[in-house]
Amino acid sequence: MSNCACKTWLKYAALGLATLAVIGGMIGYDRGFREYPQPDWVTATPDMRFKYGSIGAEQDSGIPYWIFYVLPRVFPEKFKEDGKVVPGGYAALGVPWEMGQELPVGFTKKTIGFARVANNCAVCHTTSYRVSPDANPVFVVGGPGHTTNVQAFFRLLIDCAKDPRFNADILMAEINRVTALDWIDKLLYRFLIIPITKKRLLEREAQFAWLYRPDFPEWGRGRDDGMNLTRYFMIKAPMDDYFGPADMPAVWNLKKYDPAKGSRPNYAADTHDVHSVVIDSALGVLGAPPKNNARFLEQVDWLKTYLSELQPPSYPFPLDQARVASGKALFATHCASCHASDKTGTGLPLADVGTDRGRLDTWNKGAAIKANQVVKEMGIQRKGLVEEDLPGYHIPFLDGLWLRAPYLHNGSVPTLRELLEPAAKRPKVFWRGYDVYDQKNVGFVTNTPEAQRVGTKFDTASKGSGNQGHEFGTGLSASEKDALVEYMKTL
Ligand code: HEC
Numbered sequence: 001m002s003n004c005a006c007k008t009w010l011k012y013a014a015l016g017l018a019t020l021a022v023i024g025g026m027i028g029y030d031r032g033f034r035e036y037p038q039p040d041w042v043t044a045t046p047d048m049r050f051k052y053g054s055i056g057a058e059q060d061s062g063i064p065y066w067i068f069y070v071l072p073r074v075f076p077e078k079f080k081e082d083g084k085v086v087p088g089g090y091a092a093l094g095v096p097w098e099m100g101q102e103l104p105v106g107f108t109k110k111t112i113g114f115a116r117v118a119n120n121c122a123v124c125h126t127t128s129y130r131v132s133p134d135a136n137p138v139f140v141v142g143g144p145g146h147t148t149n150v151q152a153f154f155r156l157l158i159d160c161a162k163d164p165r166f167n168a169d170i171l172m173a174e175i176n177r178v179t180a181l182d183w184i185d186k187l188l189y190r191f192l193i194i195p196i197t198k199k200r201l202l203e204r205e206a207q208f209a210w211l212y213r214p215d216f217p218e219w220g221r222g223r224d225d226g227m228n229l230t231r232y233f234m235i236k237a238p239m240d241d242y243f244g245p246a247d248m249p250a251v252w253n254l255k256k257y258d259p260a261k262g263s264r265p266n267y268a269a270d271t272h273d274v275h276s277v278v279i280d281s282a283l284g285v286l287g288a289p290p291k292n293n294a295r296f297l298e299q300v301d302w303l304k305t306y307l308s309e310l311q312p313p314s315y316p317f318p319l320d321q322a323r324v325a326s327g328k329a330l331f332a333t334h335c336a337s338c339h340a341s342d343k344t345g346t347g348l349p350l351a352d353v354g355t356d357r358g359r360l361d362t363w364n365k366g367a368a369i370k371a372n373q374v375v376k377e378m379g380i381q382r383k384g385l386v387e388e389d390l391p392g393y394h395i396p397f398l399d400g401l402w403l404r405a406p407y408l409h410n411g412s413v414p415t416l417r418e419l420l421e422p423a424a425k426r427p428k429v430f431w432r433g434y435d436v437y438d439q440k441n442v443g444f445v446t447n448t449p450e451a452q453r454v455g456t457k458f459d460t461a462s463k464g465s466g467n468q469g470h471e472f473g474t475g476l477s478a479s480e481k482d483a484l485v486e487y488m489k490t491l
């Protein structure tokens with residue numbers, strides 16, 4: 001190349017770059033960062049807002065929409081639970097999915113420059129049940145997300161990002177098959193969005209290391225090791241052997257927690273009040289400090305008010321009123337001193353109930369102090385996590401109990417009727433996350449071939465999953481137990 005030709009080339013290149021920089025600056029804001037409100041249908045009712053409304057997670061934890069869209073096409077073999085690959089894309093992870101909706105419940109779509117998909121509370125706090133194997137599901141907001149496999153979802157994203165096929169050539173080819181992006185979006189996706197998404201996901205890998213430990217059991221459907229999520233993400237604790245898989249709780253009727261009476265949310269009454277737990281949960285979903293604290297706290301207030309008033313649905317099947325009446329008397333004698341008294345919602349020493357201690361040991365005073373510090377440094381005021389070593393699990397309020405199976409904090413007992421058997425006689429292995437309702441035993445069907453095909457296997461001998469303890473009422477006669485169960489359907 002002659003000297004002169006080279007100079008000309010350089011001049012064009014410089015001109016080209018300068019032009020690109022100007023255009024880039026103009027479109028960069030619009031296509032990279034400009035926020036557009038979600039469509040009106042999302043906020044049309046409070047329930048829709050809870051299910052599909054953005055809480056701000058698209059900013060830092062969002063997956064670009066078209067990447068989210070093509071992942072099941074590029075990586076079908078990674079959509080799996082318990083090592084078994086199930087066809088059906090995201091539906092295979094058990095997420096609640098309403099008919100006619102583009103995205104599952106708890107998945108939000110919002111445009112910040114480009115369309116992004118993130119999560120909100122509803123992915124873990126919406127439940128579903130079916131009357132029979134050929135019935136359609138009924139979705140109930142605020143109920144425990146007993147079908148969702150959170151661990152499989154977390155792993156899926158990391159596994160995809162680690163795969164060499166997560167690259168611009170392969171993803172763009174698949175995206176071009178389903179949509180016609182304009183040239184700006186094509187460039188953005190190819191050179192920025194895909195590489196940055198890959199990098200961001202891989203950055204999380206180290207914090208997610210405990211999700212891959214071969215010595216820990218799968219969480220399975222409907223469980224979440226939430227205190228470890230907080231330890232490894234929020235306070236960046238080094239990895240240790242604690243493991244606290246917890247059943248997704250119901251989050252309706254939160255006004256039941258009264259700080260004046262000492263009743264506190266979270267399984268070990270770890271947090272002072274509902275305001276604090278909503279803040280901490282939302283920070284967890286955002287995965288980063290909020291960009292705007294005032295807007296963030298507005299969301300928190302909305303969620304708190306909505307969930308405080310939200311009521312669980314009544315038992316939808318027939319009731320035997322005579323049995324309900326005798327069950328009520330039994331409940332008053334054997335259970336009410338804990339479950340319908342001033343002690344409800346307060347922590348009980350573990351020795352008094354004797355259930356699995358994994359979840360309790362996964363959190364402690366030091367972790368609470370650190371987490372409170374992190375939130376304070378974000379400039380957010382709240383009473384926060386209780387800076388004490390806690391004695392045991394709180395005595396749960398039993399509202400909407402019929403729809404909260406499986407039972408106990410680790411979801412280790414499939415049905416109410418089985419909870420009334422001594423631990424040695426409770427099922428040792430069962431399948432959870434299948435949503436056909438069992439009216440007789442009160443819970444979900446856990447052992448039919450269909451339940452085994454759809455659900456994940458739960459082994460009570462595995463770490464954090466013991467079904468021992470809480471042997472209250474186990475000495476009653478069979479007919480008394482049936483009556484007690486009949487009464488508990490009405491709570
Ligand atoms: C990834 C699943 C997941 C998401 C998303 C999630 N939660 Fe939770 N939530 C849990 C689990 C698991 C617990 C139980 C924690 C424990 O004590 O171990 C919990 C506990 C709670 C509690 C305490 C309930 C009680 O009665 O003790 C409230 C309230 C709550 N979450 C609200 C929210 C809100 C509001 C959001 C959204 C901002 C949210 N959660 C997002 C899984 C989730």
Ligand code: HEC
Nearest residue numbers: 334335338348353355393394395396404407408409472473
């Ligand atoms: C001494 C207090 C005490 C008594 C008495 C007691 N419970 Fe409990 N109950 C607890 C505690 C604490 C837990 C939480 C244990 C855990 O999750 O590890 C619990 C949990 C439960 C749960 C699980 C709730 C859920 O959503 O998973 C049910 C159901 C229940 N109790 C029913 C009963 C019945 C029925 C009786 C009477 C026969 C009874 N309890 C008596 C303290 C008590």
